[in-house]
Amino acid sequence: MFLAWRELVFARARFGLMSGVVALIAILVVLLSGLSSGLVNDGVSGLQRLPVTAFAFAEGTKTDSAFSRSTVNVSQAEAWKGRPDVGDAAPFGNMLVNAKATTAAGTQVPIDLALFGVEPGSFLAPAVSDGAKLGDPDGIVVSQTVLDEGLALGDTVVIDRLGTRLKVIGTTGDQRTFGHVDVAYLPLRAWQQVHAGAGPGDEAREGAYEEATAIALRARDGSRIDLAGGDAAAGTTSMTLEDSFSASPGYSAETSTLTLIQVFLYAISALVVGTFFTVWTIQRKHELAVIRAMGASTGYLMRDTMIQATVILAGSTAVGFLAGVGGGTLLTTTAMPFALEAGPLVLAALLLVGLGLAGAAAAVGRIVRVDPLAALGGQR
């Protein structure tokens, strides 16, 4: 401790340089963490906010395309409802559409929507923070992000090609997006009509009104759903809500890319710190030999270096995080998918400091090998 602090002050340029690198890495880590959280929100917040434990898709559905490929019969919900561990089951329709919104002012803006078809009154029907609940045959309840883009309650959305007109009657008040597209809840019957490609007034083909994308399942309180058993009984292929995130367009690719970048950043940070302390130890080899000749124990010297590493890492991570959160707060007001969440940030800070300490610890092992004999006769 005696030497650690004085050396930090004495070699402040060198330590400052390394702190700068770690602080920059910390800024990047914050931004990437925000981007990850933002992308997760953009990709699957619509799914996350559903009161759903699992989805039962058509039998044999592959995960990566489950929401776009699967079609089930609404009657399959009954088979699931009969299961003892299932609290509730309801058909769920999911499809992406392009549409044009006509605002009250009369201007037309293109808008993409993820249509979530649910039975009004079922457990899937969204809570509404403003406007009316789902129920109107052509009324939609939209994610708050739709209103942020300039639409208002009462505006009309026209689906491209079909010409189906839907009216914005309510908002969920929070962000609900699916594959970067804003979610619009609509009554299952309206969804079925759009899904079957029937325009306004047309009668959809036979069977269209029995279709849904999947059966949404909610576990009975305190129990876990026996998915395999239910699948056998209902003739479906089910997966948990979390597993179904991978079925959101682009979700796996985006999150794995970001995870990879973050893993690299942590590795780089640990290597930078490890390399710095290795070079630092080698530079001080003669000095360390003198101190060992003076009788300092290995533990005494290691403790000193680890104190230095802790001070540097904690300080530069704190500075980097403050700067990153400051810059990130500006980003959250832009269209960029970016969200600062305390949990992931705390984890990132702990990882950065922890891995840096591991790097320093690896370097500090060299101290053991410094021979105090080298102090005798040495030139300095």
Place this chain on the structure above:
Amino acid sequence: MTTSSTSPRPGYRRDRAEQERGGLLVEGVTLSLGDGDATVTALDDVHLDVAPGEFVAIVGPSGSGKSSLLAVAGALTTPDSGRVLLDGVDISRASAREKARHRRERIGFVFQSGNLIPALTALDQLRFALDVAGRRAGDGYDPRELLDRVGMGHRARHRPHQLSGGERQRVGIARALVTRPAVLLVDEPTAALDRARSDDIVTLLAAETHEANVATIMVTHDHDVLHHCDRVLSMVDGRLSE
């Protein structure tokens, strides 16, 4: 082995009882360095007795084993055979951990050109030695007073790079003495100094040896400073003689 006061060994001065009581006793130490064909006998049956307050110089050609003797006496190396007694305690067979403890508590080293820690001021060099030894300034250890004694009080806040070679060596001597060791081991303290400065440093060493009542061994090539020493021994091919 006899215990008469007239020792049969070169390097012995005191009788057995006195040797057991205090100072440094090197007894029949042999040390080989290197391995295989490159093995060198650095120390060959060396006997040396230094009383507290006695200033012993060792001279000899390069490679004769002078530094090796300091390494053995200072618990830096384990000899192949023989014993090293410090105030009557054998330190030669101690574990690495115990050797480190002996070094920080009872042995002071003065190296060539000081070997000070670059980050520390002159005063902090002494405080650091106390910290390493687990001692506290105040409990009879007075780094400021000692710095004054070696004539460096006015440079207490200077770092090594702001000091001259002679000044660094003075701080180095104070650092070695601040823990009040039983033995002071000095390796070529004047190698980097001019003649006048060398004489000052060795004068200081002699004065401190007597003042602090420490058993001092100084290795040197500098024959001009030997008149300050109580005894001069010479080393040739690992053997010590008067």
